[in-house]
Amino acid sequence: EVQLVESGGGLVQPGRSLRLSCAASGFSFGDYAMSWFRQAPGKGLEWVGFIKSEAYGGTAHHSASLKDRFSISRDDSKSSVYLQMNSLKTEDTAVYYCVRDENFLSGNDYDYWGQGTLVTVSS
Amino acid sequence: DVVMTQSPLSLPVTLGQPASISCRSSQSLVYSDGDTYLNWFQQRPGQSPRRLIHKVSNRDSGVPDRFSGSGSGTDFTLKISRVEAEDVGVYYCMQSTHWPKTFGQGTKVEIK
Numbered sequence: 471e472v473q474l475v476e477s478g479g480g481l482v483q484p485g486r487s488l489r490l491s492c493a494a495s496g497f498s499f500g501d502y503a504m505s506w507f508r509q510a511p512g513k514g515l516e517w518v519g520f521i522k523s524e525a526y527g528g529t530a531h532h533s534a535s536l537k538d539r540f541s542i543s544r545d546d547s548k549s550s551v552y553l554q555m556n557s558l559k560t561e562d563t564a565v566y567y568c569v570r571d572e573n574f575l576s577g578n579d580y581d582y583w584g585q586g587t588l589v590t591v592s593s
Numbered sequence: 594d595v596v597m598t599q600s601p602l603s604l605p606v607t608l609g610q611p612a613s614i615s616c617r618s619s620q621s622l623v624y625s626d627g628d629t630y631l632n633w634f635q636q637r638p639g640q641s642p643r644r645l646i647h648k649v650s651n652r653d654s655g656v657p658d659r660f661s662g663s664g665s666g667t668d669f670t671l672k673i674s675r676v677e678a679e680d681v682g683v684y685y686c687m688q689s690t691h692w693p694k695t696f697g698q699g700t701k702v703e704i705k
Contacts, residue, residue, distance in 0.1 A: 507642075515642065515687070579647075
């Protein structure tokens with residue numbers, strides 16, 4: 471069974487940093503890209519970024535509006551993907567989802583989602 | 594960025610009746626390989642999104658056959674043939690053809 475379990479969320483003050491983790495199981499992690507999405511309270515879904523598997527170079531792409539502050543990385547030996555968030559703002563308050571993706575577009579993207587972890591940015 | 598526009602944003606439906614959600618993109622979603630990467634997601638209250646449909650009309654495993662997707666180019670539709678109570682939630686279309694990936698605003702389906 472595919473499982474994606476996010477952790478690391480919580481309450482953080484504006485301007486501080488936070489690192490989210492996502493532990494994957496139930497599939498061959500190294501064969502898949504991974505993505506992060508977020509959803510502000512009562513709002514819609516927003517793509518945060520994407521990272522290819524290490525076998526394909528581990529290259530990451532981030533939302534243009536977030537790339538100066540957010541950074542995705544992964545460790546295929548630990549079947550884990552991370553989201554480093556710096557200089558957090560109140561508008562970054564959201565549930566952050568870890569999602570299975572694909573290295574090359576074929577229609578098998580976003581088929582599994584984690585349960586999400588809530589990040590609240592407030593003083 | 595590709596803008597995805599859904600309508601309606603709110604959809605009250607009687608149990609057992611059909612429902613239809615429209616999704617329009619600001620540019621064609623046909624990729625260089627000839628396929629169209631348009632997904633539909635369901636988000637039930639308090640749950641994570643779940644993919645229902647990929648590449649316009651391909652139903653995901655475990656998705657009831659009352660859900661169907663159709664469309665081409667810039668104009669897409671999600672249909673529920675007979676709405677059941679478990680279908681309550683918000684439905685999003687999302688395009689994967691272009692970077693960045695973008696979603697529609699969401700359509701809230703509720704029972705009358």
